[in-house]
Amino acid sequence: MNVHAPPLRDSLAAEYVLGTLRGMARQRFERLLAAHPALQRTVAEWERRLNRLAVASPSVAPPPEVWRGLERRLFPAPTRRPWWDSLVLWRGLALAGALAVAVILAPQLATPPAADASFAAIRNQQHEVLWTVARAVDGRLHVSNLRAMAIPPDQRCLLWLKTGDGPPVMLGALPDDGSVRTLPMPASVASPTQGELWVTMQPVATAPQPPTQPLFQTRWQVL
Protein backbone atom coordinates (compact mmCIF):
# COMPACT_ATOMS: atom_id res chain seq x y z
CA MET A 1 0.00 0.00 0.00
CA ASN A 2 1.30 3.39 -0.89
CA VAL A 3 0.96 5.25 2.37
CA HIS A 4 2.49 8.35 0.84
CA ALA A 5 -0.64 9.03 -1.18
CA PRO A 6 -2.36 11.51 1.14
CA PRO A 7 -6.00 10.41 0.63
CA LEU A 8 -5.19 6.76 1.27
CA ARG A 9 -2.96 7.65 4.20
CA ASP A 10 -5.74 9.71 5.68
CA SER A 11 -8.49 7.12 5.34
CA LEU A 12 -6.29 4.29 6.65
CA ALA A 13 -5.30 6.41 9.65
CA ALA A 14 -8.95 7.26 10.30
CA GLU A 15 -10.06 3.63 10.27
CA TYR A 16 -7.04 2.64 12.34
CA VAL A 17 -8.08 5.09 15.06
CA LEU A 18 -11.76 4.18 14.77
CA GLY A 19 -10.78 0.51 15.08
CA THR A 20 -12.35 -0.73 11.86
CA LEU A 21 -8.96 -1.40 10.25
CA ARG A 22 -8.21 -4.93 11.35
CA GLY A 23 -6.39 -8.18 10.70
CA MET A 24 -3.42 -8.17 8.34
CA ALA A 25 -4.18 -4.66 7.15
CA ARG A 26 -3.93 -3.36 10.72
CA GLN A 27 -0.62 -5.15 11.34
CA ARG A 28 0.81 -3.83 8.08
CA PHE A 29 -0.35 -0.34 8.96
CA GLU A 30 1.28 -0.55 12.40
CA ARG A 31 4.61 -1.57 10.87
CA LEU A 32 4.45 1.39 8.48
CA LEU A 33 3.40 3.68 11.32
CA ALA A 34 6.55 2.90 13.27
CA ALA A 35 8.71 4.11 10.38
CA HIS A 36 6.76 7.09 9.01
CA PRO A 37 6.48 10.29 11.08
CA ALA A 38 4.00 11.78 8.58
CA LEU A 39 1.73 8.82 9.14
CA GLN A 40 2.11 9.21 12.92
CA ARG A 41 1.01 12.82 12.59
CA THR A 42 -2.02 11.80 10.55
CA VAL A 43 -2.96 9.24 13.22
CA ALA A 44 -2.52 11.85 15.98
CA GLU A 45 -4.85 14.20 14.07
CA TRP A 46 -7.51 11.50 13.85
CA GLU A 47 -7.12 10.72 17.54
CA ARG A 48 -7.64 14.38 18.30
CA ARG A 49 -10.79 14.37 16.15
CA LEU A 50 -12.44 11.08 16.99
CA ASN A 51 -11.62 10.90 20.68
CA ARG A 52 -13.70 14.02 21.20
CA LEU A 53 -16.41 11.37 21.33
CA ALA A 54 -14.90 10.05 24.57
CA VAL A 55 -16.59 12.81 26.62
CA ALA A 56 -19.95 11.34 25.65
CA SER A 57 -19.21 7.98 27.28
CA PRO A 58 -21.45 6.89 30.13
CA SER A 59 -19.88 7.62 33.50
CA VAL A 60 -19.35 4.48 35.58
CA ALA A 61 -17.45 4.40 38.88
CA PRO A 62 -14.47 2.08 38.41
CA PRO A 63 -13.86 -0.62 41.02
CA PRO A 64 -11.65 0.64 43.88
CA GLU A 65 -9.03 -2.05 43.06
CA VAL A 66 -7.99 -0.02 40.02
CA TRP A 67 -6.79 2.91 42.11
CA ARG A 68 -5.26 0.63 44.73
CA GLY A 69 -3.38 -1.22 41.98
CA LEU A 70 -2.12 2.08 40.56
CA GLU A 71 -0.85 3.15 43.96
CA ARG A 72 0.95 -0.17 44.39
CA ARG A 73 2.51 0.00 40.93
CA LEU A 74 3.43 3.66 40.79
CA PHE A 75 3.97 4.67 44.40
CA PRO A 76 5.55 1.86 46.41
CA ALA A 77 5.55 2.69 50.15
CA PRO A 78 8.06 5.51 50.63
CA THR A 79 11.10 4.74 52.69
CA ARG A 80 11.45 7.87 54.79
CA ARG A 81 14.99 8.92 55.48
CA PRO A 82 16.45 12.05 57.00
CA TRP A 83 16.97 14.75 54.41
CA TRP A 84 20.74 14.48 54.47
CA ASP A 85 20.75 10.72 53.88
CA SER A 86 20.30 10.83 50.16
CA LEU A 87 22.76 10.17 47.39
CA VAL A 88 20.76 12.33 45.02
CA LEU A 89 20.90 15.20 47.44
CA TRP A 90 24.63 14.98 47.86
CA ARG A 91 25.04 14.75 44.12
CA GLY A 92 23.01 17.95 43.98
CA LEU A 93 25.23 19.54 46.56
CA ALA A 94 28.23 18.55 44.51
CA LEU A 95 26.72 20.19 41.45
CA ALA A 96 25.14 23.37 42.72
CA GLY A 97 26.89 23.59 46.00
CA ALA A 98 30.43 23.24 44.70
CA LEU A 99 30.27 26.74 43.32
CA ALA A 100 28.63 28.12 46.41
CA VAL A 101 30.89 26.32 48.82
CA ALA A 102 33.91 27.55 46.92
CA VAL A 103 32.62 31.08 47.21
CA ILE A 104 31.92 30.60 50.89
CA LEU A 105 35.17 28.97 51.85
CA ALA A 106 37.81 30.40 49.56
CA PRO A 107 38.22 33.82 51.19
CA GLN A 108 38.10 32.44 54.70
CA LEU A 109 39.77 29.06 54.64
CA ALA A 110 40.73 29.10 58.28
CA THR A 111 37.53 30.60 59.60
CA PRO A 112 34.22 28.80 60.27
CA PRO A 113 31.60 28.98 57.52
CA ALA A 114 29.54 32.13 57.52
CA ALA A 115 26.36 31.68 59.48
CA ASP A 116 24.20 32.84 56.60
CA ALA A 117 25.41 30.26 54.10
CA SER A 118 22.30 28.20 53.65
CA PHE A 119 21.06 25.29 51.68
CA ALA A 120 17.63 23.91 50.80
CA ALA A 121 16.30 20.84 49.07
CA ILE A 122 12.96 20.98 47.27
CA ARG A 123 11.22 17.65 47.18
CA ASN A 124 8.03 16.26 45.67
CA GLN A 125 5.50 14.18 47.62
CA GLN A 126 7.57 11.05 47.07
CA HIS A 127 10.46 12.83 48.83
CA GLU A 128 12.51 12.83 45.65
CA VAL A 129 14.74 15.90 45.49
CA LEU A 130 13.82 18.00 42.45
CA TRP A 131 15.99 21.06 43.08
CA THR A 132 18.70 22.11 45.48
CA VAL A 133 19.21 25.77 46.36
CA ALA A 134 22.53 26.92 47.81
CA ARG A 135 22.95 30.49 49.02
CA ALA A 136 26.45 31.88 48.68
CA VAL A 137 27.83 34.55 51.02
CA ASP A 138 27.51 37.10 48.23
CA GLY A 139 23.79 36.50 48.52
CA ARG A 140 23.29 34.85 45.15
CA LEU A 141 21.39 31.58 44.87
CA HIS A 142 22.80 28.63 42.97
CA VAL A 143 19.86 26.53 41.93
CA SER A 144 20.36 23.04 40.58
CA ASN A 145 17.74 20.90 38.88
CA LEU A 146 18.75 17.35 39.74
CA ARG A 147 17.03 15.68 36.86
CA ALA A 148 15.51 16.95 33.64
CA MET A 149 11.74 17.12 33.99
CA ALA A 150 9.10 16.89 31.30
CA ILE A 151 7.45 20.23 31.96
CA PRO A 152 5.01 21.29 29.25
CA PRO A 153 6.64 24.02 27.14
CA ASP A 154 3.93 26.53 27.97
CA GLN A 155 4.59 26.23 31.72
CA ARG A 156 7.53 27.12 33.95
CA CYS A 157 8.47 26.64 37.58
CA LEU A 158 9.15 29.70 39.71
CA LEU A 159 10.95 30.04 43.03
CA TRP A 160 9.52 32.33 45.72
CA LEU A 161 10.55 33.41 49.20
CA LYS A 162 7.67 33.55 51.65
CA THR A 163 8.24 35.40 54.90
CA GLY A 164 5.61 36.48 57.38
CA ASP A 165 2.09 37.31 56.28
CA GLY A 166 2.94 39.27 53.15
CA PRO A 167 2.83 37.92 49.62
CA PRO A 168 5.87 35.85 48.59
CA VAL A 169 8.71 37.53 46.69
CA MET A 170 9.71 35.99 43.38
CA LEU A 171 13.34 34.89 43.18
CA GLY A 172 13.31 33.69 39.59
CA ALA A 173 12.57 30.85 37.20
CA LEU A 174 13.86 27.41 38.09
CA PRO A 175 15.78 25.34 35.53
CA ASP A 176 13.92 22.19 34.48
CA ASP A 177 16.41 20.68 32.05
CA GLY A 178 18.80 19.24 34.60
CA SER A 179 20.99 22.35 34.63
CA VAL A 180 22.27 24.84 37.21
CA ARG A 181 21.25 28.50 37.34
CA THR A 182 22.35 31.45 39.45
CA LEU A 183 19.66 33.83 40.72
CA PRO A 184 20.33 37.20 42.34
CA MET A 185 18.58 37.87 45.64
CA PRO A 186 16.23 40.85 45.24
CA ALA A 187 17.48 43.87 47.20
CA SER A 188 14.05 44.28 48.81
CA VAL A 189 14.48 41.08 50.82
CA ALA A 190 15.58 41.99 54.32
CA SER A 191 16.36 38.53 55.72
CA PRO A 192 16.89 36.15 52.82
CA THR A 193 17.35 33.00 54.89
CA GLN A 194 14.21 33.45 56.94
CA GLY A 195 10.91 31.95 55.94
CA GLU A 196 10.07 29.32 53.35
CA LEU A 197 11.02 28.68 49.78
CA TRP A 198 8.00 28.07 47.58
CA VAL A 199 7.80 26.57 44.11
CA THR A 200 4.89 27.21 41.76
CA MET A 201 4.14 26.27 38.18
CA GLN A 202 2.66 29.02 36.03
CA PRO A 203 2.02 29.65 32.33
CA VAL A 204 5.01 31.13 30.51
CA ALA A 205 2.74 33.52 28.65
CA THR A 206 1.50 35.45 31.69
CA ALA A 207 3.37 37.63 34.16
CA PRO A 208 4.16 35.79 37.41
CA GLN A 209 1.46 36.19 40.04
CA PRO A 210 2.40 35.88 43.73
CA PRO A 211 0.82 32.55 44.73
CA THR A 212 -1.38 32.02 47.76
CA GLN A 213 -0.14 28.47 48.13
CA PRO A 214 2.88 26.59 46.84
CA LEU A 215 3.17 23.46 44.78
CA PHE A 216 6.21 22.53 46.87
CA GLN A 217 7.72 24.26 49.87
CA THR A 218 10.82 23.86 52.00
CA ARG A 219 12.88 25.59 54.70
CA TRP A 220 16.51 26.62 54.68
CA GLN A 221 19.08 24.40 56.35
CA VAL A 222 22.07 26.24 57.79
CA LEU A 223 25.30 24.67 56.56
Added chain:
Amino acid sequence: MTSREPLAALLARCALRDRRAFEALYQQTAPTLYGLLLKLTRDRELAADLLQEGFVRVWQRAGDYRPTLGQPLTWLGSIVRHLAIDRLRRGDRRRRGELDDDGWAHLADDGPGPEERLHGEQGDATMARCLETLDPEPRRVVFLAYYEGLTHDAIAARLERPLGTVKAWVRRSLQRLKTCLEEDV
Protein backbone atom coordinates in the same frame (compact mmCIF):
# COMPACT_ATOMS: atom_id res chain seq x y z
CA MET B 1 -6.06 22.35 45.44
CA THR B 2 -9.77 22.12 44.59
CA SER B 3 -11.45 19.02 43.24
CA ARG B 4 -12.34 20.77 39.96
CA GLU B 5 -8.94 22.05 38.97
CA PRO B 6 -8.64 22.23 35.16
CA LEU B 7 -7.48 18.90 33.76
CA ALA B 8 -4.65 20.54 31.80
CA ALA B 9 -3.22 21.97 35.04
CA LEU B 10 -3.46 18.57 36.71
CA LEU B 11 -1.63 16.95 33.79
CA ALA B 12 1.10 19.59 33.97
CA ARG B 13 1.56 18.82 37.66
CA CYS B 14 1.63 15.09 36.93
CA ALA B 15 4.62 15.86 34.71
CA LEU B 16 6.30 17.10 37.93
CA ARG B 17 5.51 13.74 39.54
CA ASP B 18 2.84 15.37 41.72
CA ARG B 19 0.99 12.41 43.09
CA ARG B 20 -1.94 14.42 44.46
CA ALA B 21 -2.55 15.93 41.04
CA PHE B 22 -2.56 12.42 39.60
CA GLU B 23 -5.13 11.31 42.14
CA ALA B 24 -7.35 14.32 41.36
CA LEU B 25 -6.99 13.62 37.63
CA TYR B 26 -8.00 10.01 38.24
CA GLN B 27 -11.02 10.99 40.31
CA GLN B 28 -12.23 13.42 37.68
CA THR B 29 -11.69 11.32 34.57
CA ALA B 30 -11.68 7.62 35.51
CA PRO B 31 -15.50 7.21 35.53
CA THR B 32 -15.83 8.50 31.94
CA LEU B 33 -12.87 6.42 30.76
CA TYR B 34 -14.14 3.33 32.58
CA GLY B 35 -17.56 3.83 30.95
CA LEU B 36 -15.84 4.06 27.56
CA LEU B 37 -13.84 0.89 28.23
CA LEU B 38 -16.86 -1.03 29.55
CA LYS B 39 -18.85 -0.31 26.42
CA LEU B 40 -15.92 -1.27 24.23
CA THR B 41 -15.02 -4.50 25.98
CA ARG B 42 -18.28 -5.54 27.68
CA ASP B 43 -16.05 -7.07 30.30
CA ARG B 44 -15.64 -5.49 33.74
CA GLU B 45 -12.36 -7.19 34.52
CA LEU B 46 -10.77 -6.39 31.18
CA ALA B 47 -12.05 -2.79 31.36
CA ALA B 48 -10.54 -2.39 34.84
CA ASP B 49 -7.21 -3.85 33.63
CA LEU B 50 -7.13 -1.48 30.68
CA LEU B 51 -8.05 1.49 32.86
CA GLN B 52 -5.15 0.74 35.18
CA GLU B 53 -2.74 0.22 32.28
CA GLY B 54 -3.97 3.47 30.74
CA PHE B 55 -3.33 5.49 33.89
CA VAL B 56 0.15 4.01 34.27
CA ARG B 57 0.86 5.45 30.82
CA VAL B 58 -0.76 8.75 31.74
CA TRP B 59 1.59 9.05 34.73
CA GLN B 60 4.59 8.14 32.59
CA ARG B 61 3.69 10.39 29.67
CA ALA B 62 1.95 13.35 31.31
CA GLY B 63 4.78 15.59 30.10
CA ASP B 64 3.95 14.69 26.48
CA TYR B 65 0.51 16.28 26.68
CA ARG B 66 0.13 19.40 24.52
CA PRO B 67 -3.01 21.47 24.03
CA THR B 68 -2.58 20.89 20.28
CA LEU B 69 -3.36 17.21 20.93
CA GLY B 70 -6.90 18.20 21.90
CA GLN B 71 -8.70 18.56 25.20
CA PRO B 72 -7.13 16.60 28.08
CA LEU B 73 -10.04 14.14 28.09
CA THR B 74 -9.58 13.59 24.34
CA TRP B 75 -5.92 12.78 24.95
CA LEU B 76 -6.74 10.46 27.87
CA GLY B 77 -9.45 8.84 25.72
CA SER B 78 -6.86 8.24 22.97
CA ILE B 79 -4.59 6.44 25.41
CA VAL B 80 -7.16 4.05 26.88
CA ARG B 81 -9.08 3.48 23.68
CA HIS B 82 -5.91 2.62 21.81
CA LEU B 83 -5.11 -0.01 24.45
CA ALA B 84 -8.63 -1.41 24.23
CA ILE B 85 -8.81 -1.61 20.43
CA ASP B 86 -5.39 -3.21 20.42
CA ARG B 87 -6.54 -5.86 22.85
CA LEU B 88 -9.81 -6.47 21.02
CA ARG B 89 -8.15 -6.69 17.62
CA ARG B 90 -5.56 -9.12 18.87
CA GLY B 91 -8.42 -11.55 19.03
CA ASP B 92 -8.90 -11.39 22.77
CA ARG B 93 -12.64 -11.26 22.29
CA ARG B 94 -13.60 -14.59 23.73
CA ARG B 95 -14.96 -13.00 26.86
CA ARG B 96 -16.93 -10.44 24.95
CA GLY B 97 -20.57 -10.44 25.92
CA GLU B 98 -19.91 -11.55 29.49
CA LEU B 99 -21.28 -8.31 30.82
CA ASP B 100 -24.92 -9.34 30.49
CA ASP B 101 -26.10 -8.28 33.91
CA ASP B 102 -28.06 -5.22 34.90
CA GLY B 103 -24.94 -3.11 34.56
CA TRP B 104 -24.59 -3.79 30.88
CA ALA B 105 -28.30 -3.34 30.20
CA HIS B 106 -28.05 0.01 31.91
CA LEU B 107 -25.01 1.01 29.91
CA ALA B 108 -26.42 -0.15 26.62
CA ASP B 109 -30.00 0.99 26.71
CA ASP B 110 -30.88 3.38 29.50
CA GLY B 111 -29.82 6.91 30.03
CA PRO B 112 -28.92 9.47 27.45
CA GLY B 113 -27.17 8.36 24.27
CA PRO B 114 -23.95 9.90 22.94
CA GLU B 115 -25.86 12.67 21.13
CA GLU B 116 -27.57 13.84 24.31
CA ARG B 117 -24.32 13.69 26.26
CA LEU B 118 -22.50 15.68 23.59
CA HIS B 119 -25.18 18.35 23.87
CA GLY B 120 -24.89 18.35 27.67
CA GLU B 121 -22.97 20.66 29.93
CA GLN B 122 -19.75 18.62 29.86
CA GLY B 123 -20.24 17.76 26.19
CA ASP B 124 -18.92 18.98 22.87
CA ALA B 125 -21.49 21.01 20.95
CA THR B 126 -19.33 21.23 17.82
CA MET B 127 -18.96 17.46 17.64
CA ALA B 128 -22.70 17.10 18.22
CA ARG B 129 -23.45 19.51 15.37
CA CYS B 130 -21.05 17.71 13.01
CA LEU B 131 -22.60 14.33 13.81
CA GLU B 132 -25.99 15.78 13.00
CA THR B 133 -24.82 16.44 9.44
CA LEU B 134 -24.64 12.65 8.96
CA ASP B 135 -27.70 10.58 8.06
CA PRO B 136 -29.03 8.45 10.92
CA GLU B 137 -27.67 5.11 9.68
CA PRO B 138 -24.13 6.29 8.88
CA ARG B 139 -24.08 8.08 12.25
CA ARG B 140 -25.13 4.88 14.00
CA VAL B 141 -22.29 3.10 12.20
CA VAL B 142 -19.76 5.59 13.63
CA PHE B 143 -21.16 5.06 17.13
CA LEU B 144 -21.10 1.26 16.83
CA ALA B 145 -17.47 1.37 15.70
CA TYR B 146 -16.33 3.99 18.21
CA TYR B 147 -18.23 3.06 21.36
CA GLU B 148 -18.71 -0.68 20.86
CA GLY B 149 -15.54 -1.42 18.92
CA LEU B 150 -17.43 -3.31 16.22
CA THR B 151 -15.75 -4.25 12.93
CA HIS B 152 -17.27 -3.66 9.49
CA ASP B 153 -18.55 -7.26 9.48
CA ALA B 154 -20.12 -7.01 12.91
CA ILE B 155 -21.79 -3.71 12.03
CA ALA B 156 -23.15 -5.17 8.77
CA ALA B 157 -24.58 -8.11 10.72
CA ARG B 158 -26.05 -5.88 13.43
CA LEU B 159 -27.75 -3.52 10.97
CA GLU B 160 -28.53 -6.22 8.38
CA ARG B 161 -26.91 -4.18 5.66
CA PRO B 162 -24.44 -5.24 2.93
CA LEU B 163 -20.78 -5.07 3.96
CA GLY B 164 -19.95 -2.76 1.04
CA THR B 165 -22.61 -0.29 2.17
CA VAL B 166 -21.27 -0.27 5.72
CA LYS B 167 -17.70 0.31 4.53
CA ALA B 168 -18.81 3.21 2.35
CA TRP B 169 -20.77 4.72 5.26
CA VAL B 170 -17.75 4.53 7.53
CA ARG B 171 -15.43 6.07 4.95
CA ARG B 172 -17.79 8.89 4.03
CA SER B 173 -18.83 9.62 7.61
CA LEU B 174 -15.23 10.00 8.70
CA GLN B 175 -14.43 12.40 5.86
CA ARG B 176 -17.55 14.46 6.56
CA LEU B 177 -16.68 14.69 10.24
CA LYS B 178 -13.16 15.78 9.38
CA THR B 179 -14.38 18.51 7.04
CA CYS B 180 -16.99 19.71 9.50
CA LEU B 181 -14.61 19.77 12.50
CA GLU B 182 -11.99 21.63 10.49
CA GLU B 183 -14.49 24.29 9.42
CA ASP B 184 -15.02 25.00 13.08
CA VAL B 185 -11.40 25.88 13.96
